[in-house]
Amino acid sequence: MKGISIKDIAKQAGVSPTTVSFVLNGKAKEKRISDQVSKKIQKIATRLKYKPNQLARGLRTGKTKTIGLIVEDIANNFFASLAKVMEDEADKYGYKVLYGSTEDNTEKAKGLLEVLKYRQVDGYIITPTKNLDKEIELLKTTGKPVVLMDRYFPHVSSHYVVVDNFQGTYDATSHLIQQGYRKIGIVTITSDQIQMKDRMDGYMAALKDHRIPFQKTLVKKLPFELDREHFTTEIKHFLTTVKGLDAVFFATNYLGICGIESLRSLGWQIGKKIGVISFDDHDLFRLHSPAITCVAQPIPAIGKNIINLLMQELNQPSTSPQQIVLAPELIIREST
Amino acid sequence: MKGISIKDIAKQAGVSPTTVSFVLNGKAKEKRISDQVSKKIQKIATRLKYKPNQLARGLRTGKTKTIGLIVEDIANNFFASLAKVMEDEADKYGYKVLYGSTEDNTEKAKGLLEVLKYRQVDGYIITPTKNLDKEIELLKTTGKPVVLMDRYFPHVSSHYVVVDNFQGTYDATSHLIQQGYRKIGIVTITSDQIQMKDRMDGYMAALKDHRIPFQKTLVKKLPFELDREHFTTEIKHFLTTVKGLDAVFFATNYLGICGIESLRSLGWQIGKKIGVISFDDHDLFRLHSPAITCVAQPIPAIGKNIINLLMQELNQPSTSPQQIVLAPELIIREST
DNA sequence: CTGAAAGCGCTTACAG
DNA sequence: CTGAAAGCGCTTACAG
Numbered sequence: 129m130k131g132i133s134i135k136d137i138a139k140q141a142g143v144s145p146t147t148v149s150f151v152l153n154g155k156a157k158e159k160r161i162s163d164q165v166s167k168k169i170q171k172i173a174t175r176l177k178y179k180p181n182q183l184a185r186g187l188r189t190g191k192t193k194t195i196g197l198i199v200e201d202i203a204n205n206f207f208a209s210l211a212k213v214m215e216d217e218a219d220k221y222g223y224k225v226l227y228g229s230t231e232d233n234t235e236k237a238k239g240l241l242e243v244l245k246y247r248q249v250d251g252y253i254i255t256p257t258k259n260l261d262k263e264i265e266l267l268k269t270t271g272k273p274v275v276l277m278d279r280y281f282p283h284v285s286s287h288y289v290v291v292d293n294f295q296g297t298y299d300a301t302s303h304l305i306q307q308g309y310r311k312i313g314i315v316t317i318t319s320d321q322i323q324m325k326d327r328m329d330g331y332m333a334a335l336k337d338h339r340i341p342f343q344k345t346l347v348k349k350l351p352f353e354l355d356r357e358h359f360t361t362e363i364k365h366f367l368t369t370v371k372g373l374d375a376v377f378f379a380t381n382y383l384g385i386c387g388i389e390s391l392r393s394l395g396w397q398i399g400k401k402i403g404v405i406s407f408d409d410h411d412l413f414r415l416h417s418p419a420i421t422c423v424a425q426p427i428p429a430i431g432k433n434i435i436n437l438l439m440q441e442l443n444q445p446s447t448s449p450q451q452i453v454l455a456p457e458l459i460i461r462e463s464t
Numbered sequence: 465m466k467g468i469s470i471k472d473i474a475k476q477a478g479v480s481p482t483t484v485s486f487v488l489n490g491k492a493k494e495k496r497i498s499d500q501v502s503k504k505i506q507k508i509a510t511r512l513k514y515k516p517n518q519l520a521r522g523l524r525t526g527k528t529k530t531i532g533l534i535v536e537d538i539a540n541n542f543f544a545s546l547a548k549v550m551e552d553e554a555d556k557y558g559y560k561v562l563y564g565s566t567e568d569n570t571e572k573a574k575g576l577l578e579v580l581k582y583r584q585v586d587g588y589i590i591t592p593t594k595n596l597d598k599e600i601e602l603l604k605t606t607g608k609p610v611v612l613m614d615r616y617f618p619h620v621s622s623h624y625v626v627v628d629n630f631q632g633t634y635d636a637t638s639h640l641i642q643q644g645y646r647k648i649g650i651v652t653i654t655s656d657q658i659q660m661k662d663r664m665d666g667y668m669a670a671l672k673d674h675r676i677p678f679q680k681t682l683v684k685k686l687p688f689e690l691d692r693e694h695f696t697t698e699i700k701h702f703l704t705t706v707k708g709l710d711a712v713f714f715a716t717n718y719l720g721i722c723g724i725e726s727l728r729s730l731g732w733q734i735g736k737k738i739g740v741i742s743f744d745d746h747d748l749f750r751l752h753s754p755a756i757t758c759v760a761q762p763i764p765a766i767g768k769n770i771i772n773l774l775m776q777e778l779n780q781p782s783t784s785p786q787q788i789v790l791a792p793e794l795i796i797r798e799s800t
Numbered sequence: 801c802t803g804a805a806a807g808c809g810c811t812t813a814c815a816g
Numbered sequence: 817c818t819g820a821a822a823g824c825g826c827t828t829a830c831a832g
Contacts, residue, residue, distance in 0.1 A: 133826080143802075145825090145826080146804080159801080181523070181825050187807095187810085187825080188826050188828085202548050204544075208539050208547075212537065224562050227551065245515065246467075246516065417752070470811095481810080482819055495818085517808085517810065520808070520809030523823095524809080
């Protein structure tokens with residue numbers, strides 16, 4: 129049960145724990161420990177398979193080598209894939225990840241933040257919920273680095289890594305228009321968060337640039353909290369009540385999935401009766417018949433950028449916020 | 465930066481840290497602290513928003529309230545969904561989850577185990593890789609509870625939560641036979657791990673019970689390490705070389721996904737030219753046209769059982785291993 | 801070149 | 817009814 133400690137090594141080597149600590153932390157040279165002693169300690173340590181107790185170290189140094197990851201929903205393909213990339217990257221630096229899902233619920237997010245705080249994580253990666261701006265501001269005062277992902281608060285100066293949501297939707301909408309679609313609906317989430325706002329703006333800008341008048345009836349906003357069944361019912365209702373709709377853009381992957389479900393149950397032929405694009409890629413979109421055009425986010429790049437940014441901040445905090453905006457990719461398939 | 469500590473409260477209340485600790489740990493009655501002092505301390509603690517330093521507590525008590533989760537691939541829908549359920553459940557008990565993916569690579573798994581160990585997790589949830597049996601045995605001697613998931617080692621006595629893989633495949637194969645399919649192929653993973661063996665056995669048993677001779681040429685085993693492209697190439701090759709194949713069973717979700725991709729690129733009509741079933745459910749299977757029949761695992765039940773089992777063992781270790789086998793569900797759709 | 805000692809923030813056996 | 821003290825396993829400023 130008992131692990132072996134620095135003391136055990138010290139005893140066996142006939143030196144003090146101090147010396148052992150110096151050697152094991154690579155400070156032998158700096159502290160001018162003799163090569164002889166140094167090697168002896170190293171040897172004993174590996175023989176005993178010594179593993180430093182991270183708790184003790186953390187208590188003393190204030191560093192836990194742990195990062196807190198708060199996402200909207202770890203079961204969602206986008207966040208899960210990102211979590212994988214980030215875990216891999218963090219591992220290279222010796223960091224582990226503690227995760228939690230907010231369900232886009234601010235109270236849950238606050239709870240997670242609290243837990244991560246008293247678990248002394250070294251840094252935070254956060255997909256913020258609507259009213260989390262105050263908490264983010266507060267967190268910044270603790271001196272622990274915070275990197276926002278997927279979205280951010282325009283009025284809060286912070287590090288973030290996001291995708292160019294405006295451009296993604298703009299390109300998607302323009303593509304639809306070029307394909308001859310004219311009455312293009314958009315199904316999105318009732319949310320004034322920046323990523324949704326940008327997606328909405330991209331849609332409107334594309335319409336405008338192609339001189340297609342914007343119609344309010346073509347926009348359907350749904351609350352995030354709905355379950356799949358209700359999403360589907362709502363989407364079906366929307367699709368059937370708007371006259372002359374010839375294409376639809378789904379602003380998130382789960383809306384796209386529910387959208388396909390809706391279209392299927394209506395018996396509408398995707399790509400024929402109606403053009404379809406979704407934000408985010410997914411196996412379902414790729415392999416659906418017909419395959420669904422989408423705005424794909426560069427997941428590996430996002431994950432790597434987040435971790436790199438966080439590690440940089442952990443080593444030497446920069447004075448100005450680093451804000452990274454990556455380009456999404458329009459993948460054209462059969463549905464448009 | 466500095467958090468507030470038990471000492472700060474003690475000072476403000478004019479008592480010793482000991483007393484504060486007693487009160488805050490609900491031992492006021494037991495230690496017969498006066499109501500007056502007790503209340504005063506409570507009040508100060510909430511006013512100061514005191515959060516115990518988990519590191520210090522962990523160092524002292526040896527409990528970190530953290531569990532280590534090792535899965536095959538956190539980006540895989542099955543594991544991601546399970547991770548979500550387990551996170552939620554664990555949270556109810558005040559536990560957080562540290563995760564890692566093995567990619568079914570034993571060396572990676574060993575590395576993860578090591579990291580989790582010196583991070584002093586209280587318990588482990590492990591999806592073991594092939595040769596991890598020694599490590600599991602070793603882990604058991606440390607007295608920390610270990611729950612295996614998705615698979616286990618028949619020769620190692622341990623707690624586990626799995627699905628009845630044999631029955632799942634048996635039912636699926638029987639269903640195919642009842643639908644009139646006779647030349648049923650199976651695409652699985654080159655692995656002698658129990659979950660794959662059981663799935664294979666279920667297939668063979670169903671054939672036998674329906675007096676259909678087993679043919680070795682109908683079995684295709686692929687190494688886990690392949691990427692999607694190679695999986696697809698191999699599956700296409702298999703499908704086209706076996707003469708008269710009229711149905712195929714894919715033994716995992718990613719094989720099913722690649723299978724659909726293969727069938728698509730061959731232009732074969734699923735459900736007409738060939739019957740298809742996959743293990744695990746997935747949005748793609750549900751919404752594909754035609755929808756794909758599958759053997760679905762009860763993810764919420766699996767997750768809850770795992771956490772409950774672990775919590776039980778954390779509170780009072782049982783002498784005999786608890787082994788839970790849940791029933792999978794055959795969801796019949798259009799592909800068969 | 802090396803070590804004794806303090807301290808990180810808790811918990812708990814012991815004493816009164 | 818309450819407190820002084822030890823100790824969990826480290827790191828590090830200080831001393832020699």
